[in-house]
Amino acid sequence: MLKSIQTRLNSGFILVSMVAIVVLWLANSWYLRQTAYEFVSARLSSDAYTILRAVEMDESGGWRVNSDMIDPVYLQPMSGHYFQVRVEDKWLYSRSLWDEMIPTNGGEDIGQEYVRLVHKAKHPWLVLDQTFMKEGLKVQLVLAEDVQRIDKSLRKQGWAVAASGLVFLIILLVVQVVIIRRGLRSLVSVRGDISRLKQGEVRQLSPVNTTEVDPLVTEINYLVQAMELRLQRSRNAVGNLAHAAKTPLTVLDRQIEALKIRDPDHAADMQEQSVRLRDLMHRELTRARIAGAALPGQRIYMLPEMDKLLRTLKAIYRDKALNIEQNVSDKIYFPGERDDLMELLGNLMDNASKWAHSAVSITAETDDDCLTMIIEDDGPGIAEDQIERLLTRGERLDESTDGHGLGMSIVTDIVRQYAGKLSLGRSERLNGLKVMIMLPLHTKAELLASE
Numbered sequence: 504m505l506k507s508i509q510t511r512l513n514s515g516f517i518l519v520s521m522v523a524i525v526v527l528w529l530a531n532s533w534y535l536r537q538t539a540y541e542f543v544s545a546r547l548s549s550d551a552y553t554i555l556r557a558v559e560m561d562e563s564g565g566w567r568v569n570s571d572m573i574d575p576v577y578l579q580p581m582s583g584h585y586f587q588v589r590v591e592d593k594w595l596y597s598r599s600l601w602d603e604m605i606p607t608n609g610g611e612d613i614g615q616e617y618v619r620l621v622h623k624a625k626h627p628w629l630v631l632d633q634t635f636m637k638e639g640l641k642v643q644l645v646l647a648e649d650v651q652r653i654d655k656s657l658r659k660q661g662w663a664v665a666a667s668g669l670v671f672l673i674i675l676l677v678v679q680v681v682i683i684r685r686g687l688r689s690l691v692s693v694r695g696d697i698s699r700l701k702q703g704e705v706r707q708l709s710p711v712n713t714t715e716v717d718p719l720v721t722e723i724n725y726l727v728q729a730m731e732l733r734l735q736r737s738r739n740a741v742g743n744l745a746h747a748a749k750t751p752l753t754v755l756d757r758q759i760e761a762l763k764i765r766d767p768d769h770a771a772d773m774q775e776q777s778v779r780l781r782d783l784m785h786r787e788l789t790r791a792r793i794a795g796a797a798l799p800g801q802r803i804y805m806l807p808e809m810d811k812l813l814r815t816l817k818a819i820y821r822d823k824a825l826n827i828e829q830n831v832s833d834k835i836y837f838p839g840e841r842d843d844l845m846e847l848l849g850n851l852m853d854n855a856s857k858w859a860h861s862a863v864s865i866t867a868e869t870d871d872d873c874l875t876m877i878i879e880d881d882g883p884g885i886a887e888d889q890i891e892r893l894l895t896r897g898e899r900l901d902e903s904t905d906g907h908g909l910g911m912s913i914v915t916d917i918v919r920q921y922a923g924k925l926s927l928g929r930s931e932r933l934n935g936l937k938v939m940i941m942l943p944l945h946t947k948a949e950l951l952a953s954e
Contacts, residue, residue: 524668547631583649608632689713802836830866850910858882879930
């Protein structure tokens with residue numbers, strides 16, 4: 504299934520932007536978390552020195568923490584700020600701990616800070632473990648702070664950042680769509696020109712003043728010009744050949760006429776070969792002409808050409824007083840060259856007029872994709888087993904009539920050249936021969952271009 508350039512660019516942009524936003528969101532969340540935890544660690548380290556100064560010996564010779572020297576937050580039960588102190592294997596606890604204990608790391612290195620994250624009752628605690636020397640004794644301080652509220656705040660901030668990133672992505676996408684559409688205007692313009700070229704409205708594509716597209720337009724124009732020149736040269740060559748052959752054939756015919764007096768039998772043989780040569784040249788020159796590629800956008804409206812053809816046929820077959828019925832509207836067109844149309848209809852209508860008793864009919868109609876032409880007559884028709892013979896090159900079913908059997912073969916070649924279908928049968932309406940031709944109005948390339 505084909506995808507548009509705009510869709511691919513937008514999809515790629517969305518994917519890259521989403522990956523970038525996710526990476527930035529994760530990096531931002533990690534950085535803010537680390538910054539917050541470093542701030543808490545710094546505060547715990549400052550509180551550790553305060554608590555260390557508050558550790559003193561009481562009147563009984565035991566150790567205590569002077570509550571007047573520490574932050575009151577350590578005196579409030581379950582405040583989220585805790586400490587415990589070990590002096591000479593004796594632990595002193597903050598009132599805020601209540602009956603809890605802070606897991607220790609057992610740090611023995613004097614002055615070395617150990618910071619870690621632990622979980623107590625599903626609450627994250629940031630713990631600082633550090634050992635000091637005071638009055639010749641090791642004093643281990645373990646401080647902790649509940650960072651649940653910080654984590655909640657960071658999550659809220661993270662979601663806010665994600666929402667902002669999403670809004671920013673949508674804005675960027677809208678801008679991206681607008682920019683891409685403007686950037687693809689040149690291609691849309693070229694597509695429109697190609698469509699008009701196909702319809703025969705223009706002969707070349709117009710430049711779009713775009714660095715990336717203009718070379719393509721130039722190459723297409725060169726191609727169209729080359730096709731026109733090649734086709735014209737081919738037709739000129741065929742015409743020159745036909746014209747050049749007329750003179751020697753005319754001389755040959757005159758010599759044959761003169762020979763008829765002296766040697767009638769020999770003259771008859773030469774006459775037969777001359778006729779065969781003329782027919783062969785006519786056929787091969789016709790095949791060469793219709794084999795040339797048609798220029799893009801060719802269409803010939805059939806009604807004016809049909810009127811000319813019917814007048815000619817009525818003059819040729821005036822002795823028959825033919826009733827030629829035509830059902831061709833002025834909107835019906837042939838998707839090709841005028842010469843091909845006249846060759847096609849000329850052979851078929853002449854054949855129908857030749858064999859008809861009094862009535863000939865031609866009907867042409869179109870749908871979205873196909874032109875259908877039906878030629879019927881009230882003549883004798885043909886048997887089904889003779890249809891293939893009729894379509895064979897040079898084959899005639901009745902040797903008593905004039906002609907050399909090339910007409911239907913030429914018709915077959917033209918129909919094949921236009922990728923059409925040809926069928927023969929009996930006319931139910933006129934009871935004679937019925938010829939039906941179906942030609943596509945668009946080539947496969949044109950159909951793909953229109954999708």
